[in-house]
Amino acid sequence: xxxxxxxxxxxxxxxxxxxxxxxxxxxxxxxxxxxxxxxxxxxxxxxxxxxxxxxxxxxxxxxxxxxxxxxxxxxxxxxxxxxxxxxxxxxxxxxxxxxxxxxxxxxxxxxxxxxxxxxxxxxxxxxxxxxxxxxxxxxxxxxxxxxxxxxxxxxxxxxxxxxxxxxxxxxxxxxxxxxx
Amino acid sequence: xxxxxxxxxxxxxxxxxxxxxxxxxxxxxxxxxxxxxxxxxxxxxxxxxxxxxxxxxxxxxxxxxxxxxxxxxxxxxxxxxxxxxxxxxxxxxxxxxxxxxxxxxxxxxxxxxxxxxxxxxxxxxxxxx
Numbered sequence: 001x002x003x004x005x006x007x008x009x010x011x012x013x014x015x016x017x018x019x020x021x022x023x024x025x026x027x028x029x030x031x032x033x034x035x036x037x038x039x040x041x042x043x044x045x046x047x048x049x050x051x052x053x054x055x056x057x058x059x060x061x062x063x064x065x066x067x068x069x070x071x072x073x074x075x076x077x078x079x080x081x082x083x084x085x086x087x088x089x090x091x092x093x094x095x096x097x098x099x100x101x102x103x104x105x106x107x108x109x110x111x112x113x114x115x116x117x118x119x120x121x122x123x124x125x126x127x128x129x130x131x132x133x134x135x136x137x138x139x140x141x142x143x144x145x146x147x148x149x150x151x152x153x154x155x156x157x158x159x160x161x162x163x164x165x166x167x168x169x170x171x172x173x174x175x176x177x178x179x180x
Numbered sequence: 181x182x183x184x185x186x187x188x189x190x191x192x193x194x195x196x197x198x199x200x201x202x203x204x205x206x207x208x209x210x211x212x213x214x215x216x217x218x219x220x221x222x223x224x225x226x227x228x229x230x231x232x233x234x235x236x237x238x239x240x241x242x243x244x245x246x247x248x249x250x251x252x253x254x255x256x257x258x259x260x261x262x263x264x265x266x267x268x269x270x271x272x273x274x275x276x277x278x279x280x281x282x283x284x285x286x287x288x289x290x291x292x293x294x295x296x297x298x299x300x301x302x303x304x305x306x307x308x309x
Contacts, residue, residue, distance in 0.1 A: 026213040030190040047281050051246065055284070058211050058248050065213065132295060135256050148249035156284075 015091040017043055023071075023084045029061050036089060043091065049180060052156040053089060053098055056178045059149040060100035061087065068102035069171055092179070095158070101175040109164055109172055116162050116176075119154045127154055153178050181232065184225045192218055193244060197225055202236055204229075207243045215250035223258060230265050230272070238270070243277040243306075245285060252288070259292055263299040273300040280305050 011019070017039045020032055036057055040050040068083035085102035104112065122130055131151045154160050157178035165173045181199035188194035193208035204226065212218040229238060240262070247255070262272050276292070278285035286303065293301040 026191065029211075034190070048283055051282065051284050055246065055248075058246075062211070062213070062248060062250075128291070132291065135253050136260075136295075148253060152249040152252075 016088055017091060017096075018089040019087060021084075021086045024061060024065050024068075026065065029058070029065070032061070032087075033058060039089070045096070049096065052180050053096055055156050056098045056153050056180065057087065057089065057100075059152050060098065060176060060178075061085070063149050064100060064102045067104070069105055070103040096180045097177055098157075098180060099175065099177040101173055103167065103171050104164075104174045106166075106170055106172060109174075112162075112174060113164075115150060116160070119150055120160060122154075124155075127151065131155060150176075156180065181225075181228060184222070186222075195222055197222075197229070199229060199232075202229065202233060202238045204238065204240045205243070206240070209246045210244055210251040211246065211248035212251075215248070215254050219251075219254045219258075223254075223261070226258070227261070230262075230270055233270065235271065238272045239275060240272070241275045241277065245279065245282055247288075255292065256295075259296055259299060259301070263296045266298040266300075273302065275302045275304055277304045277306055280307050 010016075018032075018036045033054060037050065037054060040053060045053070064085035065083050068085050070084040083102070085100050087101075088097070088099045090097050090099075119127070119130075131148065134148055134151060137147075150160075153176070157180050159179040161177045161179070163175045163177075165175070167173055183199060184195055184197040186192075186195035188208045189212075191209060192212045193206050193210050195206055197204040206222075226240075244251075259274065262274065266272050276285075276289040278289060286305070289301075289303045293303070
């Protein structure tokens with residue numbers, strides 16, 4: 001019981017508006033997106049900020065759907081591989097934090113750091129130019145999407161932070177946090 | 181050519197393309213799981229229409245209130261294709277509709293327009309009600 005109380009306290013103390021932990025599919029993403037929009041509306045978040053939060057959440061969620069190393073099989077609903085992640089949206093003073101975490105392979109860590117460091121170093125103008133250039137190029141090898149997700153997140157946030165925590169020799173947890 | 185109609189879902193837009201009027205509408209939200217797969221028949225249809233349209237104006241009306249990064253790439257490919265067709269003498273226009281409150285949609289519209297050379301790309305603000 002105290003574990004649950006601890007969890008509830010955690011959620012309250014951290015002003016968590018929205019959270020999800022589990023295997024994610026496109027169907028679930030639609031429902032969660034809807035839920036998030038409603039929560040933001042209830043929290044009196046203005047339209048412009050809400051759109052940015054929603055957008056970052058979708059990019060993070062679709063990255064998890066494509067790339068998370070933690071997968072479950074659920075053939076009962078015709079899905080063979082559902083990727084798992086953790087998502088939070090919390091209020092932090094006047095701003096919102098949109099965060100996702102998922103497992104990645106150790107060998108992807110360097111690659112991710114390079115991309116994100118590169119993006120963080122850009123001014124808003126440079127970011128817009130880089131985004132447009134990236135959008136015109138074919139997706140990089142190993143990429144299932146347009147390779148644009150992180151650029152999109154960066155464009156919509158005041159600040160983008162990320163962390164890696166080593167879980168075991170093969171895997172790390174990758175956390176990405178957008179402050180909006 | 182047959183009319184192309186695809187019903188909307190929460191994460192994919194309504195497609196309504198009329199080969200008679202040459203008015204093509206994309207409406208709703210676009211964040212499908214596999215954007216390339218969703219838009220393949222859409223692109224294919226548009227390419228066929230352009231080849232067959234001769235001198236007549238083709239109008240692409242886009243009313244998308246939210247789209248993800250994968251869709252952004254697809255749209256850029258589409259507008260590049262249309263841009264090239266206009267350079268070769270076709271008559272095509274894109275009308276990008278956005279709600280007055282939706283500053284992101286307006287920004288994205290401007291973003292697409294920057295890189296186009298010949299394709300008329302009209303940003304149209306829609307008010308309340």
